Amino acid sequence: MTTTPPFDMILFGGTGDLVMRKLLPALYQAHKAGALHPEGRILALGRKDFEREAYVAQVESQSRPHVGADWVADAWNTFIDRISYLKLDAEHPQDFAPLAQFPVHDPQRVTVCYLATAPQLFAGICEQLARVGLNHPGVRVVLEKPLGHDLASSNAINAAVAQYFDENQLYRIDHYxxxxxxxxxxxxxxxxxxxxxxxxxxxxxxxxxxxxxxxxxxxxxxxxxxxxxxxxxxxxxxxxxxxxxxxxxxxxxxxxxxxxxxxxxxxxxxxxxxxxxxxxxxxxxxxxxxxxxxxxxxxxxxxxxxxxxxxxxxxxxxxxxxxxxxxxxxxxxxxxxxxxxxxxxxxxxxxxxxxxxxxxxxxxxxxxxxxxxxxxxxxxxxxxxxxxxxxxxxxxxxxxxxxxxxxxxxxxxxxxxxxxxxxxxxxxxxxxxxxxxxxxxxxxxxxxxxxxxxxxxxxxxxxxxxxxxxxxxxxxxxxxxxxxxx
Missing domain, CATH: 3.30.360.10 (Dihydrodipicolinate Reductase; domain 2)
Structure with missing residues (x-):
């Protein structure tokens, strides 16, 4: 199987239901299949003041059950080695400063920011990502639905995000x-x-x-x-x-x-x-x-x-x-x-x-x-x-x-x-x-x-x-x- 390029995956809403039930199990499956580059890293962000060990324990209790019969101890352990955690409140701009140090600055490396948060936070998150330099061409942003509650609010969110990212950097996801x-x-x-x-x-x-x-x-x-x-x-x-x-x-x-x-x-x-x-x-x-x-x-x-x-x-x-x-x-x-x-x-x-x-x-x-x-x-x-x-x-x-x-x-x-x-x-x-x-x-x-x-x-x-x-x-x-x- 062809592996991905080297990457940093930054998961906003890292303690939430979507990350635990869907995203981490999906990334584990890709890891187990050999699809993820060995130098791919995962950074989960959340408002809880966890040490890494406490976050990994939560992943074990809340995410691992959704892997089901595909769980293999060695593959799971090497997957967990990819994961780190950072306390970050998306509504506190000062919390974003450490993000500038996380991605490895390499033109061959991809940075993915997955916004598994409420849509009203998207504009602010994108503004702060740009402020710490994470809106360069190697950055891709995944936007979860619902994007707004009507045409006007959807247009407002998209216009705000477009101030910091080009259209070809935005991935509006529909899992179907x-x-x-x-x-x-x-x-x-x-x-x-x-x-x-x-x-x-x-x-x-x-x-x-x-x-x-x-x-x-x-x-x-x-x-x-x-x-x-x-x-x-x-x-x-x-x-x-x-x-x-x-x-x-x-x-x-x-x-x-x-x-x-x-x-x-x-x-x-x-x-x-x-x-x-x-x-x-x-x-x-x-x-x-x-x-x-x-x-x-x-x-x-x-x-x-x-x-x-x-x-x-x-x-x-x-x-x-x-x-x-x-x-x-x-x-x-x-x-x-x-x-x-x-x-x-x-x-x-x-x-x-x-x-x-x-x-x-x-x-x-x-x-x-x-x-x-x-x-x-x-x-x-x-x-x-x-x-x-x-x-x-x-x-x-x-x-x-x-x-x-x-x-x-x-x-x-x-x-x-x-x-x-x-x-x-x-x-x-x-x-x-x-x-x-x-x-x-x-x-x-x-x-x-x-x-x-x-x-x-x-x-x-x-x-x-x-x-x-x-x-x-x-x-x-x-x-x-x-x-x-x-």
Missing amino acids: LGKESVQNLMAIRFGNVLFEPLWRRDWVDNVQITIAEDLGVEGRGDFYDKTGALRDMMQNHLLQLLCMVAMEPPASLEANAIRDEKLKVLKALKPFSESDVVRKTVRGQYRSGAVDGKPVVGYLQEPNIPPGSVTETFVAVKAEIANWRWSGVPFFLRTGKRMQERLAEIVINFRGVPLSLFAGPDPQRVANRLVIRLQPDESIRLHFLAKEAGDGMRLQPTFLNLDFESTSRTRRADAYERLLLDVIRGHLGLFMRRDELAEAWRWVEPILESWARSNEAPKSYTAGTWGPAASSALLSRDGVSWHEEL
């Missing part, structure tokens, strides 16, 4: 784009002649994109109630997946060629009028129910949720793309918390045959479809009808399973690992450009504004289900159903 199956979607479309002729309005009936979580707000009630599902998931994750499905073939795999095509999709999304928001969106909020057979409270009973909150925990949207390839094809997007299971998938439903000749399932209902599963497992399945064994010509549903796990000869990196390696190597293709982010906010803002003006509360749904009944009705008006309802 690092998933193997999402990248395989590009390979299947643009590396084969089989699917591309069918990837258009003549042959595609509808597209469904789902990101469902079985968890609730998990102690983040104060944050989540100010955010909601539309800002937290739809504006970034789901729209980025829509772009990957709908984009035209890029001229090359160079980062801006890919992002140019994604931007065209975002600009082609039909804007929402007030009446469109009523007819083409559904917002919901979970009430008490059961998940995995265990009772759970409703959203309004979660800690730090104000009484009578109308924040949505579920949203479904009918999106339409006004271009020649996709005109008339509905894209149904949905996301929610406390749903029946943890699931993320893209479903391409192809049109049925013009005339059914065989007995068995109705080809108009059990249509050919391509299902790209992103979580909990990653897979791609092509569903179609074939002859049932025995006498007669009766059809039955079947599928081809594109099992990359068993056919691949190389280890499959998880999303954060792949994206962290891309940052160190300077590959921008899987990260959002500033104009992409602005267009995504521009599209969702009319929905946010219409909901804010409305006196209608979110539609209630029982925890452990697939969301409010209005979500199914949204699709039924087009004569289709969600994938799990087929």
Whole structure:
């Protein structure tokens, strides 16, 4: 495996949940696989006054369990040797002074600053990094979502950060784009002649994109109630997946060629009028129910949720793309918390045959479809009808399973690992450009504004289900159903 260049990885928010659950386990996996340069170092920053030994003990207790069965004592110990800790409060400029001494000044060495903090701290952190000289061309900054709560605040954050860093130094991360199956979607479309002729309005009936979580707000009630599902998931994750499905073939795999095509999709999304928001969106909020057979409270009973909150925990949207390839094809997007299971998938439903000749399932209902599963497992399945064994010509549903796990000869990196390696190597293709982010906010803002003006509360749904009944009705008006309802 090709190793990265020498690097210094500086993790702001080093004692936080994201670093412990995702970033350090991902870096360990890359280390264990031999992908990290031997001279790569990790500096965790946090407000707690830890000695290194105390921080390592926290990593052992909070991060190591997320490595799971991949833990190997020797690899873990040599990985821990890479880690050091520095007390730093991002709101105290004087705390930044020691950072000027940490990176090795070597033109071949990369410095990555990962801002796993609240977005309102991004501008101040970038200003202080520049003040101590950490905005030279060898520095790359990773920005976590959500970048703002609307278009104006997003633009303000991006403008503030741009005072100190060039656009090619900024990596706006969306971990769904690092998933193997999402990248395989590009390979299947643009590396084969089989699917591309069918990837258009003549042959595609509808597209469904789902990101469902079985968890609730998990102690983040104060944050989540100010955010909601539309800002937290739809504006970034789901729209980025829509772009990957709908984009035209890029001229090359160079980062801006890919992002140019994604931007065209975002600009082609039909804007929402007030009446469109009523007819083409559904917002919901979970009430008490059961998940995995265990009772759970409703959203309004979660800690730090104000009484009578109308924040949505579920949203479904009918999106339409006004271009020649996709005109008339509905894209149904949905996301929610406390749903029946943890699931993320893209479903391409192809049109049925013009005339059914065989007995068995109705080809108009059990249509050919391509299902790209992103979580909990990653897979791609092509569903179609074939002859049932025995006498007669009766059809039955079947599928081809594109099992990359068993056919691949190389280890499959998880999303954060792949994206962290891309940052160190300077590959921008899987990260959002500033104009992409602005267009995504521009599209969702009319929905946010219409909901804010409305006196209608979110539609209630029982925890452990697939969301409010209005979500199914949204699709039924087009004569289709969600994938799990087929």
